[in-house]
Amino acid sequence: MITVKSERFIDTGVSRGPERACLVAVEATNADSVWSVEDSLNELTALAHTAGAEVVGTLRQRLAHPDVATYLGKGRLQDLIDLERQLDCELIIFDDELSPTQQRNLEKALNARVIDRTALILDIFAQHARTREGILQVELAQMEYRLPRLSGQDVEFTRQAGGSRGASGGVGGAIGVRGPGETKLEIDRRRIRSRISELKEEIEDVRRQRSIHRRQREAQAMPVIAVVGYTNAGKSTLFNALTSANVLAENMLFATLDPVTRNITLPNHQEILVTDTVGFIQKLPTKLIAAFRATLEEVVEADILLEVVDISHENAIEQNETVNEILEELEAADKPRVTALNKVDLVDDPDDIDTSLYPNAVPVSALKKRGLDNLMETMARVIAEDMVEIDVIIPYRKGDLVELFHRRGNIEKEEHLEDGVHIVGRIHRALRGYFLSYSNAG
Structure with missing residues (x-):
């Protein structure tokens, strides 16, 4: 199925603004996924917008599995070539992680740049990383992603010009090539491997420092609650509402990357620590989970998990399943949990919400600060059960x-x-x- 979202661009000599992107997905008929291809493409659209692209068209194909050489079948690839020309696409974004072979073959067939979901997520992370830790972790993930993609066209790849970090902290340049290595990337495999080793050592230093801070917190014997959830579920807004912190909370995917910890006092006068963590997303790259190990240890080491679910979202159940899968991967799924069913102010009838689907569920509106007293009382009860x-x-x-x-x-x-x-x-x-x-x- 092909969807065209705008008319063909006509060059007038004026700056074209956001990159024009076409999205491509394969609906694998033998895949065991709770997500439909339409839902996945809608999310990919949101990711593209977050990165700064304008989505002008989409293409999808039903296959038993993606083609090992070109992701799409031969006929559908020709459709994509025609769509690219028709819409003057500068960027083609694929909904799955492409193999190096697939990416090279697609780049030969198309006149637009080719990136996959992983590169797109890494690009967003590169834009939003602010602390030294976050920047290191993003760079490590990008280097490990790019290493197997260096090939006979390395010279062309390594001379890609990147953007410069602006005054606002954002990153300019083309989507998919922003981040730590964009200063013309005149490096080869050996230099990338060397940089990966350096980054791992620096991140290990960060991890050790985090471990020291964690032991200091443990010495105070204050229960620690890690806020987890799907990206854009309202985690940071809820964290701010509970702690009076000033963490960035915007209506975009991955608005914040770096964990922040604050102490709060529950209604029973008990003091606890609450840590906001990076949001999860379906098809979260394994390399990204590995690179953010130091950050995600805040989840692993927490006493209680406070999961935030956007109960107004049509894919709330699927998002919850994705969070559970990632928590399983982190070996943290069995921790005691409280679920904040957020954004009830956007639900037509809050009384119709089935709270039995989620452990220790409390309907709240973080933005309107509704239900927070009940949430904190539930947190106190669950914490007490673990003491x-x-x-x-x-x-x-x-x-x-x-x-x-x-x-x-x-x-x-x-x-x-x-x-x-x-x-x-x-x-x-x-x-x-x-x-x-x-x-x-x-």
Whole structure:
């Protein structure tokens, strides 16, 4: 199926603005996916817009599996060549990751630049990376992606001119070639491998630094909640609403990349740490997950996951499945979880929402700050279930321990006796030792 979204461009000598892109997808008839090709193309369109392209047409084909040489069948490839000429496309974006062979063959057949979903996502990451850690991780993923694609036309590839980082922090230049290596890329395989090794060492340093910070947090025995979810589900907006932070929250895919941690106090006066993390997406490149290992460890090491689901989205269930698949890959799917069913203000009838599909689900509107009290109460309950129960009588001279229990624990009963404060409740395992000598076991 071919879709044309605008008329043929006529060159008037004026700046053409955004790159004109055509999107291509294969609907694999033997694929086991919860996503339809139409939904996947709609998401690819959103990614292209985020990167700065104008989508002028789409083409799709039903095949048992993509052609190993050209992704599309021979006849459909000719249709694509005709579509490219008709719409004057500068960029052809494929919905799956292309093999180096497929990409080379397509570049020979087409007069437009050819990139795949992976390159597009990497380009968006290159635009949005702000911290040293984020920039390093994006560069590593780009280098590992480009290495197998260096071939006999390396000279032409390595001389591609890239964009320069503007005052706003964005990156100029052509989509799919932005990022760390665009300064004419006069490098060969050996130099790329050398740079990959350097990047891995630098990221390992970042990982070690993160580990130190994490141990410091663990020493404070404060429960850690990692905010996870599909990109653009409203994670950062919810994080800001809960923590009064000022994390960038925009209606675009991957608006933020770098994790941010803040402490908040729950309604039961318990202090916890909340970390915002990078959003997930279907067909998230494995190399990207590997490159962002240091960042995603915040998810792996968290005590509780707060998953944000855009309940107003038509693919909310599919997006939740994708999040679960990535959490499985990270070996974090079995962690206790609270689900914020976000954007209820955009749902016609919030009472029709089936909360039973999600663990510990709470309907909220992060933007309107609705349902946040219920969400925090649910978080407190789930955190308490993951703590150890103790019954202690703390002497009055140990008021600091009473105060510690109030800040770090979950109190179910408190009474003042003649010999001290009797507290029944739950406390983080790491703090249990402080209270064992005051046990009221008998």
